[in-house]
Amino acid sequence: MKQWIDPVEADAPRDIGSKSTLRPGAQRHYPSDSAFDRIARVVCRAGCLPRKELYESWEMAKRVRSNLRGSRVVDLACGHGLLAYALAVIMPAVSEIIAVDRRLPPSASRLREAMEAEWPELATRVTLHEADIRAFEIRANDIVVCAHGCGTLTDRVMDVALAAGADLAVLPCCADHSRQDDGALSGWVHPDLAIDVLRAVRLGNAGYKVWTKTIDKAITPKNRLLLGRHRHAARVPTASA
Numbered sequence: 001m002k003q004w005i006d007p008v009e010a011d012a013p014r015d016i017g018s019k020s021t022l023r024p025g026a027q028r029h030y031p032s033d034s035a036f037d038r039i040a041r042v043v044c045r046a047g048c049l050p051r052k053e054l055y056e057s058w059e060m061a062k063r064v065r066s067n068l069r070g071s072r073v074v075d076l077a078c079g080h081g082l083l084a085y086a087l088a089v090i091m092p093a094v095s096e097i098i099a100v101d102r103r104l105p106p107s108a109s110r111l112r113e114a115m116e117a118e119w120p121e122l123a124t125r126v127t128l129h130e131a132d133i134r135a136f137e138i139r140a141n142d143i144v145v146c147a148h149g150c151g152t153l154t155d156r157v158m159d160v161a162l163a164a165g166a167d168l169a170v171l172p173c174c175a176d177h178s179r180q181d182d183g184a185l186s187g188w189v190h191p192d193l194a195i196d197v198l199r200a201v202r203l204g205n206a207g208y209k210v211w212t213k214t215i216d217k218a219i220t221p222k223n224r225l226l227l228g229r230h231r232h233a234a235r236v237p238t239a240s241a
């Protein structure tokens with residue numbers, strides 16, 4: 001007998017790693033006034049991002065807010081920019097959020113329009129820039145974030161954040177085993193894990209308080225989140241939403 005799929009059930013947000021695009025009709029799955037549901041509805045209205053991007057950005061944004069401090073957020077290799085916008089919403093005390101990508105995809109402007117329609121103040125707090133990750137001078141009071149910087153891109157983001165003594169959160173992506181140091185650990189652990197372990201050690205050696213966290217593997221298999229807070233004597237505190 002043929003199994004019919006209820007269209008509402010088929011569309012239900014249980015598959016948080018789904019690559020299908022969130023469309024306006026999916027707003028009904030996010031009915032509350034919570035920050036997450038409001039962001040989710042905006043993403044649905046923008047109609048240009050896979051569901052997994054919503055959950056990925058949100059999970060990373062929450063952990064950044066919980067652990068890092070700074071007066072400015074710089075999202076390097078931002079792609080669509082949802083991480084930057086989620087941080088802008090849940091960290092209202094951060095006055096400036098800069099999102100940078102050498103090639104901003106069309107989804108970035110669609111998301112920007114939808115976000116600014118929901119939160120008009122974001123038009124002045126969040127700016128998108130088509131530029132290289134080295135185009136902006138990073139400051140000690142910045143929080144540098146990078147979600148899924150491929151291969152050595154994550155390391156180059158770490159370079160600029162560490163050089164400035166900025167707080168940092170990276171969610172590394174695919175590794176390039178021919179170019180990245182695995183510390184000869186790949187006889188014991190997967191080379192991707194070895195590379196990320198060395199990144200965490202690097203952060204600790206640079207004077208950072210380090211957190212190694214994961215986001216739900218159902219969202220993405222590239223789920224290791226590395227956070228570092230520089231042990232500056234004085235930091236500008238940020239208020240949580």
Ligand SMILES: C[S@@+](CC[C@H](N)C(=O)[O-])C[C@H]1O[C@@H](n2cnc3c(N)ncnc32)[C@H](O)[C@@H]1O
Pocket residue numbers: 053076077078079080081100101102103104131132133134146147148149150153173
């Ligand atoms: C896998 S995507 C991740 C995008 C986004 N952060 C996300 O989580 O969906 C990697 C992004 O890095 C950007 N990128 C690569 N090299 C870059 C560079 N040197 N400067 C700025 N952006 C770069 C690419 O254009 C691409 O949008």
